[in-house]
Amino acid sequence: MEHLLLQCPRLLSQHTALRSRLSILAITILNLPSLLADSGVHLSWQPAILRLTCAFLRRTG
Secondary structure, three states: OHHHHHHOHHHHHHHHHHHHHHHOOOOOOOOHHHHOOOOOOOHHHHHHHHHHHHHHHHHHO
């Protein structure tokens, strides 16, 4: 999961887009807990972060 969401070089453009969208929510440190809205994420932002992560997964198949 970590490789797919954060490291896979084949998904570089999708990673960049996700980082850009998350930066709007002041999420600058990307790791599994932050992408799963678990660690250090304000409660009001959790639904948006999860939607962005799910959209990334749908786009990358």
